Amino acid sequence: MxxxxxxxxxxxxxxxxxxxxxxxxxxxxxxxxxxxxxxxxxxxxxxxxxxxxxxxxxxxxxxxxxxxxxxxxxxxxxxxxxxxxxxxxxxxxxxxxxxxxxxxxxxxxxxxxxxxxxxxxxxxxxxxLPLAGITALMGLRDVGRVEPGHRVLINGASGGVGTLAVQLAKALGASVTAVCSTRNVDLVRSLGADHVVDYTREDFTRDPRRHDVLFDLVGNRSLTALRRALTSTGTLVLSGGGVYRGGSLVGPVWLIARGRLLAPFVRHRIVTLAAAPSREHLDTLRTHVEAGRLAPxxxxxxxxxxxxxxxxxxxxxxxxxxxxxxx
Missing domain, CATH: 3.90.180.10 (Medium-chain alcohol dehydrogenases, catalytic domain)
Structure with a gap:
């Protein structure tokens, strides 16, 4: 072959x-x-x-x-x-x-x-769908525990995981803030985002809005800055799956490791995500797609x-x- x-x-x-x-x-x-x-x-x-x-x-x-x-x-x-x-x-x-x-x-x-x-x-x-969809589903439903009425922020909303995460967060009943660059604002808005933050013009960590769940798909902000965007009992979900520049010894693993070390000592839930292939997750994605709630x-x-x-x-x-x- x-x-x-x-x-x-x-x-x-x-x-x-x-x-x-x-x-x-x-x-x-x-x-x-x-x-x-x-x-x-x-x-x-x-x-x-x-x-x-x-x-x-x-x-x-x-x-x-x-x-x-x-x-x-x-x-x-x-x-x-x-x-x-x-x-x-x-x-x-x-x-x-x-x-x-x-x-x-x-x-x-x-x-x-x-x-x-x-x-x-x-x-x-x-x-x-598979890896990006499973990552989004696990990050929001399984790890983030998103519920109807939650305010969810997705950092990296225009990427492979992010475009699916915006749609899945809406399907779970959340109000979604999507962070992306200028050229992708219309795209993420068309996927159902309630608020869109253009990171070239605004700093979402300085926005007065606070979020119940922050799903970080980029790994380009400090834990202090990310936590600033959360409610007092909010959840920070870290997923280091992005393409970052310049050969590195540990890459975004360092941010994730720091998150794990800090988690026991702060009010916020800080959780890390490692997606794994699963028939159950694939079946759930298929259900959302066939119901019209999710489209790659x-x-x-x-x-x-x-x-x-x-x-x-x-x-x-x-x-x-x-x-x-x-x-």
Whole structure:
């Protein structure tokens, strides 16, 4: 099969299209013919081996996993002997997690990491959902405990996670303040944001409005500044998934680590988020999509052989919402 492979850390040019052996599903796995995949900031970090501390898990001198890509949508080609919930021919979507492998014509996925594709989405739209959608859902519902009537602020509202988080917060009954740049104000407002803060003109941490939940997707403000935007008993949810500049030893992990250390000593709830693929979360996303409460926003699409150009576009900081690969 054709796949995008990587044998050393570095810029997008380290990614190449190659012929590799097609995977064979294990007893609890599903072989999916990939129709579309999506880029995430995770792919950029894995490609660069950045932050360098993460190489302890990803591979110290070179990537342990050669094929990049987590999010996918496609059709089931074959199933393992113990698979019960999906059958060949089913249209599915999901997240391969840190196993990667979605930038390819075929991928093997644990049965627990796939779900039926939302009926009203194309494969390209469905591929844009898994990691970003699960991150948004966990950050708001599971960790942030957003309830009807809550005031929620989303810092990084125009990104892949942010555009879905705005919609999910509204679906949970919250009043949403979205923070983004000037060119994205109309986009996030169209997604349902009640208030929009243009960070090039205003400092949301100095705004007199206080919020019950602040979902930080950027990691570019201090804990003191972020807490200033909360009510006295508000919750700060930290997710360090953004693409930040300049090779770093720890990257946004430092902010998250400081948050964990500070949490026991302040009135605010400070919680950190690590999204994990889950059939339950995928099913919840599908329910919201099919009910018309959630729709992925796609910025650009690229063919499989142009994954390096797609990641270059992502890391240029011009990308908004999702960048999708067609296979």
């Amino acid at each position: 054709k796949a995008i492979v990587q044998d050393r850390y570095g810029p997008p040019e380290t990614l190449t299209l190659a012929d590799v052996a097609a995977p064979v599903p294990g007893a609890n796995e599903v072989l999916v013919r990939i129709e579309a995949a999506a880029l995430n900031a995770y792919d950029w970090h894995a490609m660069r081996g950045d932050p360098r501390l993460a190489r302890l898990a990803m591979g110290r001198s070179r990537p342990r996993v050669r094929i990049r890509g987590r999010d996918f949508a496609g059709r089931v080609e074959a199933v393992g002997a113990d698979v019960r919930q999906v059958r060949p021919g089913d249209a599915v979507f999901g997240d391969l997690g840190e196993a990667n492998g979605a930038f390819a014509e075929y991928a093997c996925v644990p049965e627990t990491s796939v779900a039926p594709k939302p009926a009203n989405l194309t494969p390209q739209q469905a591929a844009a 926003v796609i910025d650009r699409t690229y063919p499989l052989h142009e994954v390096p150009q797609a990641i270059r576009y992502l890391e240029s900081e011009h990308a908004r919402a999702k960048v999708v690969i067609t296979v």
